[in-house]
Amino acid sequence: MQLAAFYDSAAGTGLYFGLHDPTGATKRFTADHPEANTRAVRLAWDIPAPDMGRPGNRFVLPGQAVWQLLRGDWFDAARIYRDWVRTHARWFPKLGPEGRADTPLWMRELCAWAMTGGPPNQCVPAVLEFAKALGLPVGFHWYNWHQIPFDNDYPHYFPAREGFTAGVQQLQQAGVAVMPYINGRLWDSRDRGTDDWLFSSLARPAATKKQDGEPYLESYGSKETNGQPVRLAVMCPATKLWQERVAGVVGRLLGECGVRAVYIDQIAAAEPVLCFDATHGHPLGGGSWWNEAGYWPMLEAIRRDKPAEVALTTECNAEPFIRWLDGYLTWHWQHDGQVPLFPAVYGGAIQMFGRAYRGGPTKDLALRMKAGQQLVWGEQLGWLEPAIVREPENFAFFSDAVRLRWQLRRYFYAGQMARPPGLEGSVPTVTADWQWSGVWPVTTPAVLTGAWHLPAERRLALLFANVTDTAVTARVRYDLAAEGLSGSRLVRRRWTPQGSSLPEPAASPLDETVTFPPRQVWAWELSAAD
Structure with missing residues (x-):
């Protein structure tokens, strides 16, 4: 931003x-x-x-x-x-009483994502087990559904692995929205094994160029069969060739395979390239052409041609593409001291999903910290291996957070973020290795907090997640009037993953001492009695 x-x-x-x-x-x-x-x-x-x-x-x-x-x-x-x-901002979408009407309701309501990759006979049973254990609609981000290696031979994704289309149908009949991976920027300069098949003859004229006329090439750790790094060209989004190529891959996934979403990698992650190819028709170097002549018309055409029930997503959260996408993969929100600035600006305008859940000696605490933060920040939880169901204690916390989000799901697509409540008193902190890049210590409060409201309806949800193994007692003070809830006729419900309590009278400002049980998530919902 x-x-x-x-x-x-x-x-x-x-x-x-x-x-x-x-x-x-x-x-x-x-x-x-x-x-x-x-x-x-x-x-x-x-x-x-x-x-x-x-x-x-x-x-x-x-x-x-x-x-x-x-x-x-x-x-x-x-x-x-x-x-x-x-x-x-030209990228801000139209919002109505139910948020973005152009985003499918299933995508707005979704609360959890599984992520894995490989052949259908491995992925499908694992994801079905994950969905059954949660008992709610889930999404599945499917990597390596194609026969080509990952980050190699792009953009020649077809043919898919044997059984992919049947696997998609089986999962979606069970309430799992399947979202395969494709890349939205790159063409392999050796795009058939170690051979230059179509790059020089077809793609090179549409690749971004440096001032010396050479294409921009990137490597990501993938190797050719001869051991050399795969070198991928950054394609120019303002060219007709690249716009039609990406749209064609999306169209085949929707038409031939019947998926409910497509993830187009890197669009909101990688910075624009200063392209100096005058034949592309855009201003050389800088400007706004990367958006106005590039990804905006590309995504507009894809969006126009897709079925209304299909969602489009991408990696990370660069803001200029929000209007044309339904979800951002926020897997990179992994930093010590981070605050939910982006959800505070764009909550309700786009669905945010995913953190990188990794290993290490403190992975269980890290999982609770990430899931708790995702919950209070309004994200769709997970983007983790479906095998989480085999870890009873971790899955218990994760599933509780998912179910609480489901109870309050409308706040996260029809509402917007309010100021998170502060806690007063001796609130401890916790530290775990989040393993974003090597050893990666992150410290957060033991009790994570968030607030989401529906201003037009004068309703507010305050969310709490104790990620530790011990109870924490703290004072909760909140100025309800600042969020439009003033007067003496207020009511409050307590929400847990299982449901809500009966309403009880509440007063503004809120000022109570509360004990937060270990490894539990819950919320207060406050509203006007009338």
Whole structure:
């Protein structure tokens, strides 16, 4: 997103710094110390100009640079940006009383994802067991459904593995939405084993080019059969060839295989490439063409031609593609000290799903931390191996979080994030190795909190997840009036994974001392009595 906030939590004040560009033109934000051992911070936006290297080109700042005194913290910065996005950003979707009507209801309501890959005779039974154990609709992100190796010989995904289409049908008849993987950026420069089959003759003219005319090539660890790295060309999304190629693969998956969703990798993950091929018809280098002439029309055409009940997703969460996609794979939200800035801006506008669940000696605690954070941040949980069902204690916590989300699911697609409740008192912290890249320690509070509301209906849900093995007692204070719940006629229900309590009177502001049982998730739902 195109904003940053620097603030003193104790003082409640700071600086909001944004570049409000409605086209999402290519840019890079940096914050650093220009001189060592100083308290100075340099903030900069580096914006490559359109038609770089062409005589007579000109540059106009895309959008407006905004410096603003910030009263509050990250959530107040999110509100500033959210107000701008909803009014001016060209990628913000139309929202109604039930959220995005152009996103299938099954996708808006979905609460859990399994992720694995390989042949149907291995994947299908495992995913069916996962779905049966949860007893709710689930999604399945299917990798390596194709016969070609992963990150090799792209984009020649067909033929699929034997039994793939039958496996899709079997899973979807059992309430599992199948979502196969394809890549939305890359063409292998040796696209039939070690041979250059169609790259030079067909794809190279549509690949992005450096200033010397050579294509941009990337490697991701995959190897050719001769041991050499696979070198994949970044295709230019403004070319007719690449737009039609991606649309064709999606069309075959929908028409021939009957899947309910397609994951198009890297679109919201990899940064735009500065392409200097004048034959592509876009401005050279920088600008907003990557969106306006590239992925926006590509995804618009795919979206126009697909059935209404099909969902489209991609990797990570670069904001300019939200209007054309239904879900973002937020597997990279793995950092110590992270805050839910993106859900605070875009909650209800797109479904966020997935964390990287990995191993190590603290994997059980890490799993509870990730699942708890996913729950309170409004994400669809999981993106883990279906074999989780064979880990009774881990699956118990995970399934409780999934079922609580299901009870409150409408908040996450028809509502928006509210300020998470703070806890006062001696709330411990926990640390686990999240294994994002080697040893990767992450520390969070023992009790994770979140808030989601339906403003037009004057309803608010406060969510809590104790990820530890011990009970925690803390004071919960919350200004309900700030979220539109004022007056004396308020009621409260307590929600657990099994259901809700009877309503009881509540008052604003909320101020109670609460004991949070170990390894439990629950929520309060507050609403106006009238």
